[in-house]
Amino acid sequence: MHFYTYDGSFEGLLTVVFEAYERKAWPDQIGREGEAPPGIFATHLFVPTDEAKAKRVWEGLGRKLSKEAWENVYKTYLWEQPGFEMLIFRFARLVFSSQQKGVEENFADACVQKIAAIGKQMFREKHRMEAFIRFQRTQDGLFLAPISPDFNVLPLIITHFEKRYADQPWLIYDVRRQYGAYYDLEQVSLVSLEEAPRGLRQGQLSPDILTEVEPLYQQLWQTYFDHVNIPERKNKKLHLLHMPKRYWKYLTEKKPRQQAHQPIQNKQVPTELRQLNP
Template sequence: MHFYTYDGSFEGLLTVVFEAYERKEWPTQIGREGEAPPGIFAKHHFVPTQEDKAKRVWEGLGKKLSKAAWENVYKAYLWEQPGFEMLIFQFVRLVFSSKQDGIEENFTESCVQKMAAVGKQMFREKHRMEAFIRFQRTEDGLFIAPIRPDFNVLPLVVSHFEKRYADQHWLIYDVRRQYGAYYDLQSVQIVSLEEAPLSLRKGQLSPEILTSVEPLYQQLWQAYFDHVNIPERKNQKLHLRHMPKRYWKYLTEKKPRMQAHQPIQNKQVPTIVPRLKA
């Protein structure tokens, strides 16, 4: 058994792929640095991230896959569910071993089926985030929106909001993963919050930091929501299907709680990950 570990980054995972081919030792499990080997007889090998090796793997995939299937590899990384590293490795190995193009349409392969299913899940979650994100304006003019998606779709929705709100400073903050995307009218930066208080980690904004008219805007939106609602056509089952309860906490029309924000500190942005279109 060969147990490969990496630093948790997308580039690091691609480096694992390169290293496995270089060593000709296929992993039976891939995990993040610090995870315990799956058994006492497993051979543990930590792979440090190397940008040049990751880039070669990524560009090689781009030559053999359609654009959608190529992007799905990155989406599978953002999926974050147990076993996603091995799913990606199995799919990548299948791609590189195939002498023909269009391997992503060979649904007789279980990893191809799974990758397609993951792509659909990520698309659905991305679409919901684009629809359900609600901003609140602070006194310093920053629009903040907390989110808690099931999957790590924040990198996928950035382009949508960068185009839609190009004239505003905004921060979309993932309270589950404790990082956000900050737009400064020029570009989007991946950020973390220094010493974020418990209230922020729970996705709340305190009323003291909000602009004085923010409660009025929220009341207007709630009034509009109530006005367009037709009680006679109420379909709770359909409503929950399109707007699951797990998203209600951050929806103005569902009366979300207030939250707080802290100073922003830049983090390094992945260098080879593509900017996916909205």
């Protein structure tokens, strides 16, 4: 039994694919560095990441797959569910063993079916994150948004927010995986906070780090959300389908409304908002 391990990176996993072909020794299981072999008779091999080898595998897959199927390989890595490494390896072996393009259309193969299904799952989660992210402005001018997606979709949504919010610094932080995407008005960097702000995991940041007008912005959004709601057309089942409850703790409009129904004094409202609150 061959047990391959790698450093956990996508490039590392592609290097495992390269090494398996080079050694002509197909893995029975692939795991991250530090994982124990599945049995005392397993042949364990740690494969260090090699950028050049990973690039050859990745470009080789790209030449034989459609753009969508090619991207689904990376999405399967971000999917993170148990067994995703072997799924990618089996799919890569199927692609490289084919003499022509179009392997991704062979839905009689369970591996092809699974990769395609994962692609759809990841697309839905990506779309939800792009729609559900709510920023809160801190005192240092940073717009901060906590998220906790089912799958690791942060790398997939960066481009969307980089284009849409190019004029403000922001940080989208995945509290489940403890890393985030930080935009400094020039480029996006992946970061990890040594000490996360209070309330970040619950999506309700401490007032100590927020600007004094942030609660007013949130109150206005909650008021708008209440007013556009039509009670007679309420459909809870459909609402939950499009906005699952697990995301609610990060949504401003779903937070407790203790302050939402208190009248806002015009003098408290920033100048740019007074036209919305005459």
